Amino acid sequence: MDDLGVVIAFWALAAMTIGAAAMLILVRNLMHAILFLILSFVGVAGLYITLSADFVAVAQVLIYAGAISVLMIFAVMLTPLSERDNSGNFLQLPALVLSGLVIAGVTFVALETEWREAGRGSFDTTAAEIGEALLSPFVLPFEIASVLLVAAMIGAIVIVRDD
C-alpha cells in the first residue's frame, strides 16, 4: 500500500510534467506556454518529493516556478511583438531534427543504462546535509558560483544603465 501510493503519485506527477512540457511546445500563445512551463516545474518538484528530497523540491518551486518563470514573463512582456504569438520561423525544420535526435538519444540512454535502484530515503533533515556539503567538500564550486552571479549582476547593471 505504501509503495502503491508513491507509485500512483509518481505516475500522476510524471504525466503532469510531461503533459505540461508537451503543451508548452504545442500551445501558440507564449503566455500559456510559460504557464505550462511552471506547471511542469511544479510537477518536477513533486517528483523530488517522491524521492524524499524535500529541500530540493521546495527550492525547485521557489526558484524555478517563482523566480525563473517571472524572468521569462518579463522577457515575453518586453518582446516588441504586438501579438504574443509563437509564430513559425525558418528554424522550424532544424529544431525538429535536433529535438528528434535528443529524444532518440535520451530514449537510448534510458533503455540501455543499468539502473541501480536506491533504497527509499526518509524525510530527514536533508537541508542540513546539503548545507554542510556545500560548505565543506564543495565550497570551491559554491564560491565560484557566487562570484559568477555577482559578475552577471554587474554585467546586467552595466547593460541596463543608459549612456
Next chain:
Amino acid sequence: MATATRLLSGEDVAKRLEAVPGAVVETAEDWVTLAPEKLVEAARFLHDDRDTDGRFLNGVSGVDRYDYFEVVYHISSLAHNHTLVLKVRADHDEPEVSSVSGVWRGAHLQEREIFDLLGVRFSGHPNLKRMFLWEGFPGHPLRKDFMGLPGGVSPGLKRFPKEDPEQWAGEFRGN
C-alpha cells in the same frame, strides 16, 4: 488694510499702448478695443511692461453682439493691483482672432471654450478643437442665432449617435 483693485480707464490703457502704434482702435470709458492684427503684440507689451505688468489674465470671454463677435480680455497686475479690459472684434461670418495663448498659458483653455461655444477661431492656437461638445456638434450654442440656424440645421444631435457614425468620427479621429 488693502485697497480695492483699480480699474484702469480706457484712456489710461490707450496711453500705455501708444508704444504699440495702431493697436488701439476705440477707447471707451472702461476698456479699449484693439485692432485684431495688433492684438498679440499689444498683449505681449502689456504682459512685459513693468508699469502695467499684465502678467495675470483673469479671463477671456466671447460675446455675440449680433453683427460682430467681441472677445474680451480681463487682465490684471497682481503687483500693482490694477486691472484692465481689452476687447477685440471679429467678423460675424468668419470670426477669427489671433490667439494670445502664447502670451498667457491661461488663455489656452478659455480660447478653446470660446471656439467651442461661439465658433470664434483663434489663429495660432496650438490645440484648437472643441472642448465641451463633441466634434461634429452642429453649430455653436452660445451664438444668439443658435436656435434658428440658417440652412435648416437644428441644434443638438441630428440622429441618435449610433445611427450616424460620421457624426462620431471626429471623436476617434485622434489628435
Next chain:
Amino acid sequence: MAIKTEPLVVNIGPQHPSTHGVFRMRVTLDGELITDAEMVIGYLHRSMEKLAEERTWTQNIPFTDRMDYLAAMTGNFAYCITVEKLAGIEVPERAEYLRVIFAELQRIASHAMANGTFVNDCGAWQTPLFYMFREREKILDLFEMTCGARLTLNYMRIGGVAFDIPDEFLPQLQLLVDELPDRFDEYDQLLVDNEILLMRSRDIGIISAEDAMNASLSGPMLRGSGVAWDVRKGDPYGVYDRFDFEIPVGHTGDCFDRFMVRMAEVRQSLSIIKQAMEQLPPGNHCAEVPLNFRPPEGEIYCRIESPKGELGYYLISDGSPFPFRFHVRSPSLINLSALKEMVVGQTVADAIVTLGSIDINVGEVDR
C-alpha cells in the same frame, strides 16, 4: 543600450475613483512614466451660460449652485455681488456679514473635502476623507438649519440673503468654531507629519510662481506657488476689509504646499467667522429688489475668492430682465491650464496626486 518599450495609451477617467467626477485624462505612458497627457472634458456640460440668457437675473441664482456644487455659497455670492455691482444695489450690513459667515463656512467645507480626497488620492484608505466629511457634515447641518438645503443652497439673493439665521444658529456656530481648531490640529498630527504623505506629495507637481501666474492659476494653487495674492485682500468685496486675517503662502508650489495652504486657510476662515460673529449687526437681511428687476445697460466683471480660486462673473446687461451675456470665469477650469505641464514626466501615481491637489470640481469645469 536602452530597452525600447511600446507606448501605452491609457484613459484615466471618465469613470475613475480619483478624477473627482467625470473628468478624463488621456495619458500616454512609457512604462509608468507619462510622456503625453491630454484632458478630455465636457461630460458634465450643461450649457449653463446659454440657459442663463433666457432666465431672469434672479432665476439664474440656482445655476450658480450647480456649478461648483461643493461650494454653492461662494457661487451664489459671486453672482449676487456682480449683479449688485452692475445694478448699484446697496446690501444691508447684516446680509453682508451673513454672507461672509456662510462663504467662509463653505470654504472650510470645500477645503475639508479637497484635502480629504487629496489624501485619498495619495492612497490612504478613506480614513482622512471620513474625518473631513465629519467636519463638513457639521457645516452642512448649519446650512440646513438656515436655508433648508445642504448642497445646492440657493441661499443668497440679489440684495442680500434669502433668510435670516434662526436663533439657534449662532450658538451652534460657536460650538463649531470652538471645536474645529482642535480637530484640525488632530489632522495635522495625522497627516502633516506622515512620512509617506510627505514622500508622495513633496516636490511633486511643482509649478513656479511665474508659471502659475502665466497660466492664470488662482486660489490655493497660486498661493501654494508662493504668490501672496488673495482677492479677499487684494480686492476686498463685501465687508472683507473689516476682518483681520492672513494669507497662507506656500514655498515651492508642490502638491504638499497646496495641501498645507488649504489646511492653513481653514484656520484663517475660522478666525474670520469669529470676527464676523462678534461684529454681526442687527437689521434687515435683504434689500428690496423687484423680482424681475432690470439692471441698467452695461457690463461688469467682478470676482471673489472662492475655495477653488478666483471665481469671476462677466455679465452684460442690455437693460432687459435677462442677462445678455453670462460668462463665468470658473477657477476649476482655468486651474487645469497647467495640468499638462505638471503631469508630463511624472508617474501615474504622481499625476493622480497632482490632479487631486488642483482640487477641481467637474461641475464647475464643464458648467
Next chain:
Amino acid sequence: MSLLANWYDFRDLGNPVARLIEALQDAGLSGGWIYAISGLLGAIGILSFVGVAAVINIWIERRLIGRIQVRRGPNRVGPFGLLQPVADAIKLIQKEALQPDNADGIMFTLAPIVIFIPAILAFSVLPWGEHMVLADLNVGVLFLLALSSTTTIIIFMAGYASNNKYAILGSMRVIAMLISYELPVVLALLGVVLFAGTMSLTGIVSFQETYWSWLIFFQPLAFLIFLLGSTAELNRTPADIAEAESEIVAGFHIEYSGMKFGLFYAVELVNTVAVSAIIASLFFGGWWTYGLEEFIPGWILFIGKIYSIYFIFIWFRGTLPRFRVDQLMAFAWKVLLPLALINAMMVALEIFIWTEYEISAGIVLPIFAVVNFALAGVLIVGFGRVMSRTMERFPKLPRLVKDIDVPLPEPSTA
C-alpha cells in the same frame, strides 16, 4: 469510543485524531489508508478554518476600518452585522460573471480559483498545537516562501488575462514588487531559521518552548522586516500598489466581477491570516504561550495571536497612505535588504559564539536579546536618519502673509 471521554483532549486536537487513528489501526486498516484518512481530517479542519476565517474576516475588517474611520461599519444584516459577509456573497454570486471580449478565457477563469491553492497550502505546515500539524515539513519555512512566490505568477495570470491596461500595469507592478520583497523577507526568515537551527515550523515553536522565550525577543529586527515585507507581499496598504484603487483603479482584478472578484477579495483576507499565522508561530511561539496553553487550548491561543497580528494589518490599512512604486522598491532595496543582511550576519555571529564556546543558554540568550534589541534600535534610528528627508529645504507650514505681496519680475536687461 473514548474519543469524547475527556475534554482534556481538545486542548490539542491532535490527540482525538491520534485516538481515531489508533482505533482505525485496531480495526486493521493498512497504513496507507490511515495516512490518507488522517490527512483528509487535517485538510477538512484547515479548509473549514479558512472558510470561516474568510467570512469572518470580511466582517472584522470592515467593522474595524469603520471604527477607525468614525463610522459604524456593517451593522444591519444579522446581529452586529455579522451576516453581512453572507449577504455580500449572495450578492456577488447573483451577479453576472462578466468577461471582457478579448480576455484570455481559460486563464481569466482559472486565476481566481488557482490563487486559493497557495493560500490554503500555507496553513498545512503551521503547528496549531503540539500535535496539531498536518504536514510537519523539515523545510516548512522555505515551503511558505515558495508558496508566496507562486502567488506572483497567479496574480500576473489574472492581470494578463484581463486584457486591460490597468490590469497589465497592476500585474507588472506586482511582479516587480514581489521580486524585490522576496529578498528581505527571505533574509529576515534566515535570521530566525539560523537562530532556531531548524526550518521546520514545529521545530521553531519547540525551540521557543525549550528556551522559554518567544523568538521576537531575539529577533526584533527580523520581525519588523518580515512584517513590513509581508505587508508588501500581501498587497495591503501602504503597499497596495498592485491594486492602488486611486491610481490604477483595482489593478490586476479590475475586470473581475461577481464571485470571481469575491474570490480575489477573500483570498486577500486568507493570505493576510496566513501571514499573521506565520508571524505568530515564528515570532510569538505559535500555540505555546508561557504555560497558558495548559489551561486554554493552544489552538485558541494561536488563533488569538493570529488575529492580534491581523489587527496590525488592518490598522496599517486604516491609517497610512500608499507608497509610490519606486519608493516602495527603494524601501525594499535600500532599507529592508541591508537591515536583513546585517541581522542575518549578527545572528550567524551569535550562533557561532553560542555553539563554539558552549556557553549555557541561560547566560547567552538574555545577552543576545539585549544585543539584538539594541542593534535593532540603532539600525532603525540610523537608517531613519539617513533615509528620511533631513535636507528639508522648506518648512512644512506655509508662511502667513498679512497683505498681498506680489513682486514684479526682474527688469530684463536685454
